[in-house]
Amino acid sequence: MTMSSSVPGEVVLDRFQRPIRDLRISVTDRCNFRCPFCMPAEVYGERYQFLPKQEILTFEEIARLARIFATLGVRKIRLTGGEPLLRNGVEKLVAMLAGIEGVEDLALTTNGHLLAQQAQALKEAGLQRVTVSLHSLDDDVVGQMNGRNFGASLVLKGIERAAEVGLLPVKINVVVIRGVNEHTLVELARFCKERGYIARFIEYMDVGTLNGWRMERVMPAAEVVRLIGEGMPLEPVEKDYRGEVAERYRYRDGGGEMGVIASVTQPFCGDCTRARLSPEGKLLTCLFASNGHDLREPLRAGASDQELQSIIADVWRVREDRYSELRTSMTERPAQRVEMFRIGG
Numbered sequence: 001m002t003m004s005s006s007v008p009g010e011v012v013l014d015r016f017q018r019p020i021r022d023l024r025i026s027v028t029d030r031c032n033f034r035c036p037f038c039m040p041a042e043v044y045g046e047r048y049q050f051l052p053k054q055e056i057l058t059f060e061e062i063a064r065l066a067r068i069f070a071t072l073g074v075r076k077i078r079l080t081g082g083e084p085l086l087r088n089g090v091e092k093l094v095a096m097l098a099g100i101e102g103v104e105d106l107a108l109t110t111n112g113h114l115l116a117q118q119a120q121a122l123k124e125a126g127l128q129r130v131t132v133s134l135h136s137l138d139d140d141v142v143g144q145m146n147g148r149n150f151g152a153s154l155v156l157k158g159i160e161r162a163a164e165v166g167l168l169p170v171k172i173n174v175v176v177i178r179g180v181n182e183h184t185l186v187e188l189a190r191f192c193k194e195r196g197y198i199a200r201f202i203e204y205m206d207v208g209t210l211n212g213w214r215m216e217r218v219m220p221a222a223e224v225v226r227l228i229g230e231g232m233p234l235e236p237v238e239k240d241y242r243g244e245v246a247e248r249y250r251y252r253d254g255g256g257e258m259g260v261i262a263s264v265t266q267p268f269c270g271d272c273t274r275a276r277l278s279p280e281g282k283l284l285t286c287l288f289a290s291n292g293h294d295l296r297e298p299l300r301a302g303a304s305d306q307e308l309q310s311i312i313a314d315v316w317r318v319r320e321d322r323y324s325e326l327r328t329s330m331t332e333r334p335a336q337r338v339e340m341f342r343i344g345g
């Protein structure tokens with residue numbers, strides 16, 4: 001075990017001088033959807049073996065690690081999955097994380113299916129805001145994109161409820177896939193604009209190895225901006241902070257904003273300050289990492305906070321990931337990559 005010491009407040013930088021600012025915690029590898037771009041039903045069928053309970057970090061373990069990450073500079077925490085609302089009692093975890101010193105932003109990304117019934121409890125536990133994935137308003141398109149033929153209505157109820165209880169601002173993640181939902185984007189953008197939700201159009205990424213990704217399926221973010229801007233004129237907004245992944249635009253008529261995440265056509269690795277914790281306690285330093293660094297083993301073997309802090313800091317210091325920037329020059333993509341539902345996007 002390496003023992004270089006880190007005291008609270010020390011800023012840890014990676015090989016490209018990037019600090020560690022955001023932590024995305026995947027609380028489960030399970031999901032009630034089978035989005036073909038993430039967990040295709042043919043692969044994740046009845047007999048697929050998800051992680052057994054004892055391999056998944058407990059809430060206490062997650063909260064302890066999150067506290068340690070906060071001492072190393074993490075200011076934003078996002079809960080994700082799989083589908084985080086499938087994890088029993090997730091609001092208890094929210095309450096534990098909400099109390100961590102230094103954490104300024106606590107958010108959760110969900111597919112929205114169970115949100116209407118849980119929004120109030122999440123808010124009361126201290127969650128600040130939610131991002132809900134909704135890729136279209138068209139029931140057929142939505143049904144195809146969630147792989148379950150569920151229409152949009154439950155997700156829409158969830159979004160409405162989240163706004164009502166004050167999980168604001170509500171952001172809507174829209175994965176854009178050429179030939180699948182591109183014809184419904186303008187309608188969705190208008191819907192969000194009218195209700196004050198912030199739509200974020202995400203380029204379809206080649207995460208994992210099982211979603212059959214092809215470059216022809218990627219609709220460049222610049223094209224999405226042009227398409228939406230045709231009917232609802234837009235102007236760019238300055239980035240809020242280093243590491244913000246969305247390029248933001250405001251509607252010129254004062255009707256709010258939208259954003260695009262151009263991870264494929266305009267990669268932003270240079271400013272990437274995100275660490276990811278998988279459900280079984282692996283620390284991943286990139287969405288496209290082929291494997292992670294196990295924190296569960298030392299955690300369960302009785303490592304002290306200081307030891308865990310050193311392990312995390314040492315992993316971060318040697319980080320040199322910039323997959324998206326290298327993607328275009330690669331002749332072959334690495335055969336082994338972590339699947340999206342394990343690390344939560």
Ligand code: SAM
Binds near residue numbers: 037038202207345
């Ligand atoms: N289940 C939750 C959900 O869908 O919001 C949280 C986990 S999901 C893996 C996190 C985000 O990644 C979602 O907004 C999802 O749409 C997005 N996502 C999944 N696969 C993707 C892909 N291949 N390209 C781009 N975004 C993707």
Ligand code: SF4
Binds near residue numbers: 038082
């Ligand atoms: Fe589930 Fe989210 Fe992946 Fe869809 S994108 S399969 S909802 S984890």
Ligand code: SF4
Binds near residue numbers: 322
């Ligand atoms: Fe960060 Fe890796 Fe994405 Fe680059 S490819 S922005 S390093 S997660």
